[in-house]
Amino acid sequence: MRTRSSHCKKPQPVSLDPSLDAQKQSFLSELGEAISLEDNTLICSLYHHLAPEPAITTFLKKSRLYSWTQCRWKLPRTYAKLLDNDLYTPFVKVLASILKQFKQDSTPQGTREVVDTHATDLLHDETDSVAHHARPSLVIKAEGPSFELPHTNSGGKAIKIGYSNIAACIDIQVEGRELTISDQMLRAAIYARQLFINQPNRRFVRVLVLTQQHLRLFHFDRSGVQYTPYLNFHDDPYTFVRLVLGLSSPDEFDIGLDASIQWTIVDGLKASGTLRTHSANDLDVVYQLAKTEPLFLRGSIRGRSTTCWSVRDPVTDEELIVKDSWRSSERSSEHIYLQDGVGIRGVVQLVSSEANRCETKNLRCFGDSVPPSFHNRIDTRTVMKACGQPIKKFTSAKQLLCALRDAIAGHMELYNKGTIHRDVSIHNVLLGKPGAEPGSRGVLIDFDMAIHRDENAPNDWHIGTRLYQSITVLSSGRVPHPLPHDHLNDLESFFYLLVHIVFAYDSTGNSHSPDDMLLRWDSQDLRLAAQSKEAFLTRKYLPEEIEERWPSPCVDLVLAIRVFVQNMIYKKLILNKYTPEVRKGSEKVLASKVVEHYTHILQLFDKAIEALDRPETWRAPNTVSDSSSDESEDTAEDGAPSSFPRPASRIPAPQQTSLKRAANDYPDDQPPAKRSNSPQSSGSRIVPLPRHSRRSPVPSTS
Known part of the structure; x- marks a missing residue:
């Protein structure tokens, strides 16, 4: 067997249907x-x-x-x-x-x-x-x-x-x-x-x-x-x-x-349907489809191709969500991480799962001779409790902050049990059901990219959704020894999710034209996305139109979390330049302060939520807030925490490598808008952006 790239030849002008020529480029990355x-x-x-x-x-x-x-x-x-x-x-x-x-x-x-x-x-x-x-x-x-x-x-x-x-x-x-x-x-x-x-x-x-x-x-x-x-x-x-x-x-x-999903056809159209799967005790169960069409369908050919269905429990009539996806055979099933979240508020609740329904290598009838370049995928079905609407469907500032606050609290509890999400995004946080109690007002879903934190997996720019990736994740393709992905990466992603909503919506949930900054954050050029986020972290105020669209507690919350994220990022970027031998485990100092970090973020949310209930305390738009002052931990002269062990000898210059990977070498596929095929887009011009410090992020030594 041989492989050939779908990019290998420029499409020929011959076409039996000229309209197809305009569609070809959108399929190249899928194949x-x-x-x-x-x-x-x-x-x-x-x-x-x-x-x-x-x-x-x-x-x-x-x-x-x-x-x-x-x-x-x-x-x-x-x-x-x-x-x-x-x-x-x-x-x-x-x-x-x-x-x-x-x-x-x-x-x-x-x-x-x-x-x-x-x-x-x-x-x-x-x-x-x-x-x-x-x-x-x-x-x-x-x-x-x-x-x-x-x-x-x-x-x-x-x-x-x-x-x-x-x-x-x-x-x-x-x-x-x-x-x-x-x-x-x-x-x-x-x-x-x-x-x-x-x-x-x-x-x-x-x-x-x-x-x-x-x-x-x-x-x-x-x-x-x-x-x-x-x-x-x-x-x-x-x-x-x-x-x-x-x-x-x-x-x-x-x-x-897949005949496990079937419909009753009336006058040529689907009138109702059923979905057959395994229950929690591994018995066959047939659910009625609540809707004949999927709730969610990812349209790409290659990749996870996630499809979600709304079904009704045949005994209780409770609404459940069935998620079908094709995970990479190199990854564990999502249900392993969802099991850690059973009983944790703010995390989607697992009902049952089928971890290995079908494999693509069997669909191709390879037998024992699977070609080396073939990337096998496994059909996985997960049944979960239904939640509320996507978080972008919020209708008030308080509903938004409560949802994010409870999702972060759920993330903390799950992290304490050993699981880290790694793909926090606007798609993966839902509102709680109407009338949900505190703790369940927001729900974290989609654990396809999750890992157990003891794996110490390094930051990887292939993992996650571009708009919300942390700066050290975006930088992982340009350093020889990326730091491990930790809770701070996901907290930073929660921050970018909050910023995205504040810039793209108003406090009642009405959408607005996307800001150029958000477009840069979503860029396929990793350096541009990282630099734009670094530039935003230097801001001590938000644009005038943002402050006019949002009550001051929300603006102050963004500015306060900005201070936290800026301090953490600066320290991590310094460590990111070191080899593991020079770091000597210094990165564990930040990772060890899990309780303090989560507690600080949750207290900022609680303070903002409480203030939203007291409109008389809101400040007028575009007035000075003490939330913009820098509140940082004690740092040494080079910007690293004073508790970090100091290297005894001269720090060697970081190795220069682009760490480029083949386009088909990433652990899981997502649409091109979320991922690019190389750490830097060739031909892209990097727009100079202001940095938060003029000195080099690598400490100078004598």
Whole structure:
């Protein structure tokens, strides 16, 4: 097996649908390293259970569309011989004859039909406002418990076919004029991505590319893509028949669907559904879906691809959340860390889990010969207690501060039990349920990136969500020996979450245009993001419009936490330059003050929450606050805590290294907006920003 980068060739101008060219770039980062199979052993081994060889032989001998004597399907040999330049009808006839011959009697899985869609716009489901579409040459239209008619806008014309009722896509190209492999793969990826989005119980997607002489199969799953070499399907009609039957199989497992999630279809649409999983005592339990659509769906092909469902307990009718995700096989299951949080307020509560439902290496039928470059992923299902709305849905300043305060308190308790989150973000903090008691007014969720703190894992810029990453995490790609990820990194992320909300919303929850500072924090250029955060930490006031949108206790809270974060960051940046031999465990001094650090932050929140209940004490906007004064621990002359042991000899200069990593070498995937492929974006211009100190962060020694 060989691998090739999806960036290896510039897309060619040839396109059967010009609108696809505008979409290609958005898929490049999703595909990663494509695995090119060296022979057709795999493709010839698929779907043997659907048609035994004697049955295929009988069909080939009797078929009017296959010549047993010439060993050839009755398809045009050249484009010039096509009737009215119609390349598609001959293939429709051949594929339809195969389905008709091997069609099973009526099954609960529904029907399959070959449909010519080369002139049909299949609309895409995207978050942006651009109305993308694509035109696969042929599709296998499907009916059954996982398929429904495409949704239309109110008053819109009914659509009979779309990605929500397609089992597989097939591209047909003229022999000798077919697209490059890169373009074939990108077109297939566009179809696959839409099938994953519109069929949220998809585990894999297979796309067939045909010419008059050859076929190639693309397989997409949460580890990326692999593809076969060309196979002459005239010389091997048995494999061709089995592939057609496999892509149109009435068994949902064959076509890549997870049958543990099923829907009841009424008038072509999903009316209700069920989800089957294991209970806490490892017995099968069937939950009713509270909504037919997922609460959350990450649309990327490769990566965790998290999907969340709202379900109802069959006994208590309590709302629960089921989270399906594909974790890296190198990582522990999320439920291990959630078990530490059972009974802790401010942390999402675990109900049950299935840690190993399926692996992508098995979907690809590798057997024991897994290619070295393959990044295996494991399907994991976790059932949790339902919480409230995302924190960005707050409606008052007090509700916001209470939610953050309780989530931080939950983070502290979980840290005391040995777990550290590592991905604090606006997506991973929820409001408590309406009327929640203190301690449960905010809830920390999503422990996919969590670790046990005794692992002493170093800061890693691949881990977390860019906008909220700490400065030492952002700097980890530029130092040879990054500090361990500790509680201070996550407290800093909570601070950036608070700042993000204060700058992007007002105190009643109305959103405002994003500030340029936030855009820099979210930059793919790690140095720019870190420098922008360092510059913000030097501010002793907030912009005028921010102070006018928020009551003074919230402004004072931001400024007070700023002082704390600035002191911690300066000390950590100094230590970050040292080798472990020179540090001699000095970083443990900061890490040992866990109780003091959490207590200080929680007291600042409590003070602000109390002040919000006394509007008469609020100061007018843009007046001086004593919260802006620097309150730091005792420090030595170089800025490090006085309790740090002093190095006895001259400190060697830090080793110079970029510590660049391959694009596919990160432990888990997230959308490009959250992660970049290198510590510094080539060609990016670093904007000089003021620093909090003019002297070097490395102590000078004599």
